[in-house]
Amino acid sequence: MYQENKKHLEARAKVLKAMAHPSRLFIIEELEREERCVCDLTELIGADISTVSKHLSVLKQAGIVIDDKRGNQVFYQLRVPCILNFFGCVESVLEAQAQDHTAFMKIGTVSN
Amino acid sequence: MYQENKKHLEARAKVLKAMAHPSRLFIIEELEREERCVCDLTELIGADISTVSKHLSVLKQAGIVIDDKRGNQVFYQLRVPCILNFFGCVESVLEAQAQDHTAFMKIGTVSN
DNA sequence: AATCTATTTGGCTATATTGCCAAGTACTGA
DNA sequence: TCAGTACTTGGCAATATAGCCAAATAGATT
Numbered sequence: 001m002y003q004e005n006k007k008h009l010e011a012r013a014k015v016l017k018a019m020a021h022p023s024r025l026f027i028i029e030e031l032e033r034e035e036r037c038v039c040d041l042t043e044l045i046g047a048d049i050s051t052v053s054k055h056l057s058v059l060k061q062a063g064i065v066i067d068d069k070r071g072n073q074v075f076y077q078l079r080v081p082c083i084l085n086f087f088g089c090v091e092s093v094l095e096a097q098a099q100d101h102t103a104f105m106k107i108g109t110v111s112n
Numbered sequence: 113m114y115q116e117n118k119k120h121l122e123a124r125a126k127v128l129k130a131m132a133h134p135s136r137l138f139i140i141e142e143l144e145r146e147e148r149c150v151c152d153l154t155e156l157i158g159a160d161i162s163t164v165s166k167h168l169s170v171l172k173q174a175g176i177v178i179d180d181k182r183g184n185q186v187f188y189q190l191r192v193p194c195i196l197n198f199f200g201c202v203e204s205v206l207e208a209q210a211q212d213h214t215a216f217m218k219i220g221t222v223s224n
Numbered sequence: 225a226a227t228c229t230a231t232t233t234g235g236c237t238a239t240a241t242t243g244c245c246a247a248g249t250a251c252t253g254a
Numbered sequence: 255t256c257a258g259t260a261c262t263t264g265g266c267a268a269t270a271t272a273g274c275c276a277a278a279t280a281g282a283t284t
Contacts, residue, residue, distance in 0.1 A: 001156045002135070002138050002156050002157045002158060003158065005138065006134060009134035009135075009137045009138055010134045012134075012137055013131075013132050013133050013134045013136075013137055014132075016128050016129075016131050016132035016137075017128075017129070017132035017133075019125075019128050019132075020125050020126075020128035020129035020131075020132045021125050021129075022118060022121035022122045022124075022125045023114070023121075024125075025121045025124055025125055025128075026114050026117065026121055044113040044114050045114045046114060046115065
C-alpha cells in the first residue's frame, strides 16, 4: 500500500519540500509575474546573494524553475505555469486555522 | 516586497513543509479516502507506531488533519477537502522532469 | 485492581537544512 | 590584461528533522 507508491510519494515530497520555505515561495510568486535575475530577487528578499542563489538551486533541482544565462546575469523563470493556483488549498488550510483561532479566542473570552 | 508578506509566506511554508514527506503524503491520500486510526496507518506504512504518531502530530500542528478519540483509538481525518486536487501541479512538475529525462537519454543515444 | 491495547511523549543519534562569509568562476568593459 | 559585476560553490555553525526504542498515558476488559 505504501511501499508500492513510495517512489512516487518521494518524488512529490521532493517538490513540496523545495517549495516549503518562505523565501522560495516568494521567489515562485515573483517569477509568476515575470522572469527575474538573481540580483533582483536578492534585492527583494534582502538576504545574502549566496543564500538566494542556493534557494534558486533548490528550486531548479526540484524542477520548479529553469535558468537562462544572458551575459553577466542569470535569469530564472517558472517551468510550469500552474504553481500559483496551487496555493488555493494551502490558503484553505490557513483560513481554517484562522477560524479556529478566532473560536478559541471567543471561548477564552467567555470563560474568563 | 518580501518583508511585508513574510508572515504569510511563513504560514504557507509551514503547511507545505508539513506535507513534504512521503509518509505524510501517503497519510493525506489515505485520509482523502476515509478516516483512519493510527494503527491502520501504522500497518499501511510499516514504520514504528511512534513514528507514525509523530507524523500525524506534524499534520495536525499544520492544520491539515483533525483527530477524534473514540474509545481506545484516535481517528484522523482531513480538515480541508481540497488537498488532493492540490497535487495536479506537483504532477506537472514531475511530468516536466520526466520529459527532460527522456530528452536527455535520447541526446545521449544520438551522441554515442 | 491488573492487564491489555492504542497512542503519545521523551530521549537519543544520524542526517539535512539554513544562512552567512570567503573564495572561485564567468562575463563585461576599459 | 585588469578590474568590476553577477553568480555559484565550499565551508562552517546553528538549528531542525526523522525514526527508533523505552517509558508514560488513557481507555477497555477481566
